[in-house]
Amino acid sequence: QSALTQPASVSGSPGQSITISCTGTSSDVGGYHYVSWFQQHPGKAPKLMIYEVNDRPSGVSNRFSGSKSGNTASLTISGLQAEDEADYYCSSYTSSNTYVFGTGTKVTVL
Amino acid sequence: QVQLVESGGGVVQPGRSLRLSCAASGFTFRSYAMHWVRQAPGEGLEWVAVISYDGSNKYYADSVKGRFTISRDNSKNTLYLQMNSLTVEDTAVYYCAREGIRWRIVGYFEYWGQGTLVAVSS
Numbered sequence: 001q002s003a004l005t006q007p008a009s010v011s012g013s014p015g016q017s018i019t020i021s022c023t024g025t026s027s028d029v030g031g032y033h034y035v036s037w038f039q040q041h042p043g044k045a046p047k048l049m050i051y052e053v054n055d056r057p058s059g060v061s062n063r064f065s066g067s068k069s070g071n072t073a074s075l076t077i078s079g080l081q082a083e084d085e086a087d088y089y090c091s092s093y094t095s096s097n098t099y100v101f102g103t104g105t106k107v108t109v110l
Numbered sequence: 111q112v113q114l115v116e117s118g119g120g121v122v123q124p125g126r127s128l129r130l131s132c133a134a135s136g137f138t139f140r141s142y143a144m145h146w147v148r149q150a151p152g153e154g155l156e157w158v159a160v161i162s163y164d165g166s167n168k169y170y171a172d173s174v175k176g177r178f179t180i181s182r183d184n185s186k187n188t189l190y191l192q193m194n195s196l197t198v199e200d201t202a203v204y205y206c207a208r209e210g211i212r213w214r215i216v217g218y219f220e221y222w223g224q225g226t227l228v229a230v231s232s
Contacts, residue, residue, distance in 0.1 A: 001172060003154065034216050038155070045205055045222040046147075046155065057210070057220060089155050091217060097169045099145075099157040099217045 004029060004090055004102035011108040017078040020105045022090030023071060028100055030071035034093035037066055037075045041086045049088075050075060077107070085109045112136040112221045114206050119226030124197055132189040132206030132223055140164070140184035143209040145219060146191050148202035148228075158204070159191065163213055173199075196230045203227050 005023040012018040022029065022037075029035055035053045038046040048057050050066035053073065063078045073092070077084055090102035118130040132144070146158040159170045159180040168180050179192040189206050203225040210220030 034218070036218060038219070040155075045224055046219070047222075048210070048218070048220050051210060051218040051220075052216075091155075091157070091219070093217045098171060099160070101147075101155040101157060104154040 001028075001094060001096065001098060001100045004092060004100055006088075006090060006102040006105045008103070009106045009108065011110055012077075012080045013110045014080055014082065016080050017076060018080060018107065020075045020077075020088055020090075020107070022073040022075070022092075022102045024073075024092055024100070025071055027095040028092040029068065029073050029090075031095060032093045033068075035066070035068060035073045036091045037064075037073075038089045038091065039084075039086045040089065046089065080109055082109050112208065114208065114221060114223035116204060116206055116223045116226035119204065119228045121229045121231060122196055123232055124230055126196055127192070127194045128196065128228060130191040130193065130204055130206075130226060130228070132191075134187045134189065134206075134208070137208070138212075139182075139187040141212040143213075143215045144180075144182060144189045145207045145209070145217075146180060146189075147205045147207055147219070147222075148200075149205070149225075150199075150202040153202075156202070157217075160215055160217075161189070162215060167215070169215075193228070196228075198230050201228060201230045 210218035
């Protein structure tokens, strides 16, 4: 199972919006509603930000939103803040009853 | 509050075995599927395995199938990962993670432990 494809890095200024893409296939992202997004700060465990494409867990800021079109899912961070600087990973259920993560995207707040 | 605490990591020689544990508290362990996810130094996340709430269903990544075994003891609120025939490519921080929905496996990794480092080296 190949990793989902994400851009290596995305950057933006405080207050701006950025979008991170996550491209898979019809056997994973395109075939199921089970796409999640995670934020990971250096040396810390990942934190769930979005699940089932566009739902937010309790406590996650509404500046984070998810969507999907075909085989590509996206995470949008609006009103970018310094604390959003981190690595972000997508994940998806696959047709093999397994899960696959994205390659990861480093978000930099300029 | 939900707590997941991994243990059992360390330095091990190639070809040897290691068993990781994940002690769970703060929720009804027997109601949730559990996952293992790993992260090699400086690399991204890699899903390893999942076990259903009752242990009846287990699924593995191709990279560990046949070498790793996931199991659980619901009476002890503990998840395990038995790792055999270890290679240098298995060097990583290993996290346990809890599903976000009771009874089901949907890959909604809601809670994570702090991780335990496994270093395979001669």
